[in-house]
Amino acid sequence: MNQSGKEIENLIELMAKLPGLGPRSARRAVLYLIRKRALVLTPMADALSLVATTARECVTCGNVGTSEVCDICSSEKRAIGQLCVVEDVADLWAMERAGTFKGRYHVLGGTLSALDAMGPDELGIPRLVARVRDESISEVILALGATVDGQTTAHYVSEELEGRCRVTSLAQGVPIGGELDYLDEGTITAALKARKDL
Amino acid sequence: MNQSGKEIENLIELMAKLPGLGPRSARRAVLYLIRKRALVLTPMADALSLVATTARECVTCGNVGTSEVCDICSSEKRAIGQLCVVEDVADLWAMERAGTFKGRYHVLGGTLSALDAMGPDELGIPRLVARVRDESISEVILALGATVDGQTTAHYVSEELEGRCRVTSLAQGVPIGGELDYLDEGTITAALKARKDL
Numbered sequence: 543m544n545q546s547g548k549e550i551e552n553l554i555e556l557m558a559k560l561p562g563l564g565p566r567s568a569r570r571a572v573l574y575l576i577r578k579r580a581l582v583l584t585p586m587a588d589a590l591s592l593v594a595t596t597a598r599e600c601v602t603c604g605n606v607g608t609s610e611v612c613d614i615c616s617s618e619k620r621a622i623g624q625l626c627v628v629e630d631v632a633d634l635w636a637m638e639r640a641g642t643f644k645g646r647y648h649v650l651g652g653t654l655s656a657l658d659a660m661g662p663d664e665l666g667i668p669r670l671v672a673r674v675r676d677e678s679i680s681e682v683i684l685a686l687g688a689t690v691d692g693q694t695t696a697h698y699v700s701e702e703l704e705g706r707c708r709v710t711s712l713a714q715g716v717p718i719g720g721e722l723d724y725l726d727e728g729t730i731t732a733a734l735k736a737r738k739d740l
Numbered sequence: 741m742n743q744s745g746k747e748i749e750n751l752i753e754l755m756a757k758l759p760g761l762g763p764r765s766a767r768r769a770v771l772y773l774i775r776k777r778a779l780v781l782t783p784m785a786d787a788l789s790l791v792a793t794t795a796r797e798c799v800t801c802g803n804v805g806t807s808e809v810c811d812i813c814s815s816e817k818r819a820i821g822q823l824c825v826v827e828d829v830a831d832l833w834a835m836e837r838a839g840t841f842k843g844r845y846h847v848l849g850g851t852l853s854a855l856d857a858m859g860p861d862e863l864g865i866p867r868l869v870a871r872v873r874d875e876s877i878s879e880v881i882l883a884l885g886a887t888v889d890g891q892t893t894a895h896y897v898s899e900e901l902e903g904r905c906r907v908t909s910l911a912q913g914v915p916i917g918g919e920l921d922y923l924d925e926g927t928i929t930a931a932l933k934a935r936k937d938l
Binding site: 547557559562567573575609632634635 | 744747748761771776784789790791792804829
């Protein structure tokens with residue numbers, strides 16, 4: 543016996559699969575959608591269908607967009623010569639939200655990991671090396687996570703690119719608004735080692 | 741300049757309107773959907789379209805379902821004579837999850853509230869009184885929130901139904917798994933007043 547109908551139950555089940563939503567919040571979301579049928583539910587159904595047919599990976603950088611070459615790769619306003627290497631598309635979008643970087647991107651799609659059988663070929667590192675050569679890149683900025691896997695990957699990529707271009711990585715240190723008391727020892731050590739003259 | 745495409749940005753904006761999701765988690769949800777295109781994205785688009793065309797309120801109780809009379813109202817297994825009054829559909833579903841109540845429901849669609857201009861007519865309280873008369877109801881169980889508005893509404897409904905049937909309300913007390921130390925004074929007072937012999 544279900545309390546609504548199998549179409550609604552099915553939608554709740556699908557919604558509950560989204561990251562950040564559980565069964566209970568999926569129920570609440572579906573009730574909200576039914577109440578806002580014209581304003582949100584129908585537009586969302588249309589938007590999902592549209593994205594299902596149009597979303598694709600950029601052939602150059604791996605960003606997710608709706609054209610063969612993404613807006614960033616095809617923009618003439620983006621600096622040529624600088625390439626920012628990120629683990630995945632969410633990281634690329636986070637960099638874009640910061641709005642400071644004006645070059646182009648390269649999405650690895652993960653990190654080197656023996657456990658997950660992710661080697662340099664799975665990550666498309668040869669493709670990155672080819673881009674550095676073909677697009678006459680002068681600087682590769684590694685914006686990888688400050689995790690063991692992220693740093694292993696950064697180390698490997700920087701060795702592969704040695705002698706081909708300048709390789710830099712994001713600074714490590716105290717985050718803006720961060721209080722020392724709440725920071726881990728690793729971050730404090732990194733921030734101390736990278737201290738600057740004022 | 742957007743980082744993906746206007747179709748994807750539009751979907752993110754719609755997703756961010758859902759209760760429980762903000763702009764950041766909407767982005768994560770959309771990336772997840774694009775990665776799980778066949779498994780989740782396309783089925784969800786179809787499910788949303790289906791719900792947009794089929795979802796409707798039950799003409800008898802106000803539950804949300806996909807038929808004119810909801811599964812609960814049309815089920816022959818539900819006891820006749822008991823009516824559980826709830827504020828909204830989410831509360832009805834919560835009662836059903838508990839699975840103990842075997843009667844039928846009446847959804848008020850809110851509580852009496854002078855601020856929101858919700859009077860007895862907006863809540864369909866006359867319709868409830870008519871149901872009690874026409875369906876020969878012997879007991880109305882008020883399952884309204886333990887808030888000021890909820891209790892005001894309970895009081896009003898019980899007065900309207902006086903002499904027509906038995907009117908009861910959910911017990912108030914210590915929730916299962918609750919620790920006294922974390923409970924508010926009101927709950928402890930209510931639990932003490934309603935103490936039982938062991």
